[in-house]
Amino acid sequence: MKISKPNKLYLIVFIVIASIFYFAWVYVDLIENERDILEKQNYKRQALSMQTRVAEMILTKQKSTVAMALSLANDENLRKNIINNNLSEKYYKNLIDKFKENTYYQNIWVHIIDKNVTSLYRSWVNDSGDDISGIRKDLVKVVKTKKISSAISTGRYTLAIKAMVPIFNDTELIGVLEVISHFNSISKQMKKFDVDSVVLLDKQYRKQLKRPFTNMFIDDYYVANFDAPVDIREYLKEHGVAKHFTSKYVLDHGHILTSHELKSLNGDILGYYIMSKKVQDISSTDLDFFVFKSLVYGLLTLMIVAGIINIFMLFKMRKQKKYYKNIMDTATNIVLINDKKKIFDVNKVFFKYFDTYKSIEDFREENDCICNFFVKENGYLQKDMDGVHWVDYLIENNSLNNKVKVDIFEKEYYFSLSASMISKELNHYSVVFTDITEQENYKFKLEYMSETDPLTKIGNRRCFHEKLESETVRALRYEHNLSLVMFDIDFFKKVNDKHGHVVGDEVLVEYTKLILSLLRKGDEFCRVGGEEFMIILPHATEDEAKKLAEKLRVKVEEHKKIVPITMSFGVVEYVKNEDLDLLYKRVDDALYKAKDSGRNIVVAG
Structure with a gap:
């Protein structure tokens, strides 16, 4: 038949x-x-x-x-x-x-x-x-x-x-x-x-x-x-x-x-x-992103097949583009199509972020690439990755967790990225931007909280140990001096007993601000105990650290805010290849000698 x-x-x-x-x-x-x-x-x-x-x-x-x-x-x-x-x-x-x-x-x-x-x-x-x-x-x-x-x-x-x-x-x-x-x-x-x-x-x-x-x-x-x-x-x-x-x-x-x-x-x-x-x-972000990425790839594949069917049946590119555009617009993340030099198309979500532009043509009049909005920061994608164009880098490293920081009219966002080639003949790529701003900000908040003293807002004991370890490594690598200052408040228990712990906390906050205002930009200031503090001084000899400690001692004694107090200081200089536990003990011993010698003095170890 x-x-x-x-x-x-x-x-x-x-x-x-x-x-x-x-x-x-x-x-x-x-x-x-x-x-x-x-x-x-x-x-x-x-x-x-x-x-x-x-x-x-x-x-x-x-x-x-x-x-x-x-x-x-x-x-x-x-x-x-x-x-x-x-x-x-x-x-x-x-x-x-x-x-x-x-x-x-x-x-x-x-x-x-x-x-x-x-x-x-x-x-x-x-x-x-x-x-x-x-x-x-x-x-x-x-x-x-x-x-x-x-x-x-x-x-x-x-x-x-x-x-x-x-x-x-x-x-x-x-x-x-x-x-x-x-x-x-x-x-x-x-x-x-x-x-x-x-x-x-x-x-x-x-x-x-x-x-x-x-x-x-x-x-x-x-x-x-x-x-x-x-x-x-x-x-x-x-x-x-x-x-x-x-x-x-x-x-x-x-x-x-x-x-x-x-x-x-x-x-x-x-x-x-x-x-x-x-x-x-x-966290299932990676799994969710994998499913999303796979669905995007599947949708793109379906879009291509659907386009072929449209061409075969209708012979009109216009209807194919409309079908493809509708699918892109259903995505909840930014999807853009480009050839590494020019953006050809974007979905509706793109204008949720770049809301000052009414169309992709308006965007192209002022910008030749979305990468112009990328922020240069370690750990995030840049326009040029060691000589490799950012789209090529995404294609070559699509299995990695690629992230980018974007500054859109003074508002910062974080996105995870994936890219795929959709046309070898036209050299067209699709790039998907998934908004992870909330997750990144939460991660930064956790990192800040884990290293910050909640009362004084300076580094805590954990922060001190991490900074000391990194600074000693730098001191060894670049052969510069490094010193430590350890101090605490004299008879702080009497302050708490006489005035109460609320006043004691106010004293800690007030004098922390005072000391912070007297330090250099590169100095690390941490609270390592109740009334016990540490200052890491890069590029400082023992004599320089001792002069700074004496300056702090005098300023503290003269300040007399909240409750008049004095402080005792111990000072040491890091010795090449010295064990950090021993360094900590030396500065602790120096502080002990200062307190044993009458308090309100500076002793170098």
Whole structure:
């Protein structure tokens, strides 16, 4: 049977439409499969991020605990008391209370051991005089090597982070001072990232715990952090603890769970830091963008096919362009078509941002490229990327997370970008701008909050450590001087006791502004404790730093605003390749000498 020409046309159209539907079905299935793969990769990255973050926090706390131990061990009376075995029950009580008041460490323990690894003093209990060499191999090693050590360790009371400093009388080892900090502050910090924590001691150490500090257990696994959520503990008990001891992750009941091994000084696994985060709290921007990008590619493909069908059936380019334009206008992000020299077309969303122009022709009269609005800033796309045109760079690096900062008539936006070639013959490209301004601003806000002291609005302890590390690297690389000034307010406790903490806070704010006004632009000013401050002085010798400190001391004494106060200052200069913990100790010792010498003076270390 012969098929007529009209029927042939209908048959061809039917076959083309059926092919499009089949392609769409296959393409959507491919997108779903690829999205599943990307989702798993996202979970893997999230688990690795949580593991990395908690490892960094543990390392930071270990360093801080070592610094505390070094500071406490430099006490001449302690040596005498160890030799005379005369350590009172309240020996460190006031000092520990100050730690609680002025630092993030709310539960610091101090432990003093003699050279025979016999406990002489425990700040948290009245027990002493017991031989602990059998259960504390790390202490035995410190006594043997006579070296400072920091490790995660367990004894009779809990699993904790411990810093051990040998104490000498001249050259003779007479004992060890140990500062013990817990995981509670780390779990609180992790909570800021929507991560719940359960710190577990392995069940093989269950019998070793004679007086468990938290008195919480999951089966025979001891829970070392007080704030371990009840629902997570009940979940672990119901579903089994051991299956969550994984460097990968477990997905269950809308949560992602992973863990970090807690190892002793010898590399033995003591326990696990288990982390749980709700899946709904995990950012899915990359996945959403992938789906969007895939749909855009699919739509562009459909647009091309639709154009061919229009040409085949209607032989009119005008209708093809109208169809293509309607699809572009349905997009919620900026879509533009160009040939790297000129923009040919944009969708309606483009004019939501460039609202001073009525048409693309108006835009082209004043601008030859949208890249004229790109802001030059590290980490963001530029008009020229090391000699490569920005569109070519997008095409070559489409798998990267390309972002651009755009200044549109003094209003800044952030976009993620993707580009694809839509016509090799015409050399036409489509570029999609997805608005991520809200996400970027939120990220900047979080970064600012994590490094800023909420009261004085200057850098906090974390900011200080990061700036000091980067400045010492620069000092070594460019061989310039670097000095530190450490100071605090004399008798600040009396100010709080007499006038109240509100006035005390006003004093901190007022004198912070005063000191800030006297510093150079490149100086870093941070609050590292309650009334304790640090100034990092790049390109400054010890003498120059001492002159600045003296100037600050005089200005503070003369200021007399809110409440008249004075300050004591310690000054040191960084020595090439010096350990930062030692640098911190030196400036702390200099401040201690200033306070010990009558206060309201400057002492160089």
